Amino acid sequence: MEDNKKVIILNLGDGDFFSLEDQVSIIIWELLVEGKSVGEILEKLAQTFSGVEEKRLEADLDAFLERLLEKKIICKSA
Numbered sequence: 001m002e003d004n005k006k007v008i009i010l011n012l013g014d015g016d017f018f019s020l021e022d023q024v025s026i027i028i029w030e031l032l033v034e035g036k037s038v039g040e041i042l043e044k045l046a047q048t049f050s051g052v053e054e055k056r057l058e059a060d061l062d063a064f065l066e067r068l069l070e071k072k073i074i075c076k077s078a
Contacts (some may be wrong), residue, residue, distance in 0.1 A: 008020075011073055
């Protein structure tokens with residue numbers, strides 16, 4: 001992954017946008033777009049960031065997903 005990669009997400013419903021600039025957020029977003037489950041995303045993060053405690057990765061993932069939910073960029077599946 002490029003170090004200077006950025007992702008801009010536009011909410012077409014209200015015109016708000018969300019900017020992703022850090023590697024972890026970009027990886028999570030790309031996996032969400034691929035349709036990966038939260039468990040699969042956590043597994044990929046654990047593989048990519050092997051030196052980071054899994055509880056920390058899970059907390060960061062949960063916080064990121066919560067922000068996306070709050071901004072109505074994603075919704076919970078049924």
